[in-house]
Amino acid sequence: MSGDQNRETIVWPEVLPQHVAIVMDGNGRWAQARSLPRHAGHREGVQSARVVTEACGRLGIKALTLFAFSSENWQRPASEVSLLMELFLRALQRETSRLVRNNIRLRLIGDRSRFSQRLQDEIAAAEELTAGNTGLQLTVAASYGGRWDLTQATAAIAREVQAGRLTPEEITPECINRYLSTADLPDPDLLIRTGGERRISNFLLWQFAYTEFYFTDVLWPDFRAPELAQAFADYARRQRRLGRTAEQVERLQRA
Ligand code: IPE
Ligand code: IPE
Ligand code: MG
Secondary structure, X not given: OHHHHOHHHXXXXXXXXXXEEEEOOOXXXXXXXXXXXXXXXXXXXXXXXXXXXXXXXXXXXXXXXXXXXXXXXXXXXXXXXXXXXXXXXHHHHHHHHHHHHOOOEEEEEOOHHHOOHHHHHHHHHHHHHXXXXXXXXXXXXXXXXXXXXXXXXXXXXXXXXXXXXXXXXHOOHHHHHHHOXXXXXXXXXXXXXXXXXXXXXXXXXXXXXXXXXXXXXXXXXXXXXHHHHHHHHHHHOOOOOOOOOHHHHHHHXXX
């Protein structure tokens, strides 16, 4: 793997994000550029996901959230959808033991009712096998949409109010957070999107309120450790003001 070969020469910045989210885009174009079928790009994309996940684990990053399949991706041709599901199933079967070895905890967020029973079972098994791991928290967003997440959270809150367990006054941003599928994760510090598009495509809409965005033209199958280091270097140069002035932030940093 190119990323692993270069590992020794990569300089990682000192300031690292705690939670990284990635829109893994550009698999199809990577394949098309090589006159290969789109699934060849998806297959190579799985390798990138493994390299990036293990690099984040080694760096001590707390959480990585990968956008693998959106609510809207169900509209793709049936043949591509079924191939992606097959690839997902095989990746779960093959990679879970590696996750265990690397102390990585895997969880899936998204509408799992749309997956086959077999895939649902495989996801549950992988989650269970890695549940006790204390290293990187790997969240795979599949059949996921930010609007789906906010909708299911709103419905759950409404049910609580209806049952008399919650009052409208208790609905705060923190309360909403608890009903989102990312409830136990901090908001992402950094979003990386590969493949050249500069949009969110219905990923973590609420959670990105103060996330730093990094867009690169590199296609996902070509995104490995050196490209990740470049994204982190860019992140390390940013000043996160969260609504304050630059002077206030600098004063807080000196204190
Ligand atoms: C991202 O690559 C993977 C999924 C959305 C499942 P694409 O398949 O969107 O690749 P492009 O954007 O067509 O190149
Ligand atoms: C975003 O990629 C979703 C994933 C990477 C899973 P898309 O290729 O579906 O996004 P659009 O359609 O270009 O916005
Ligand atoms: Mg795409």
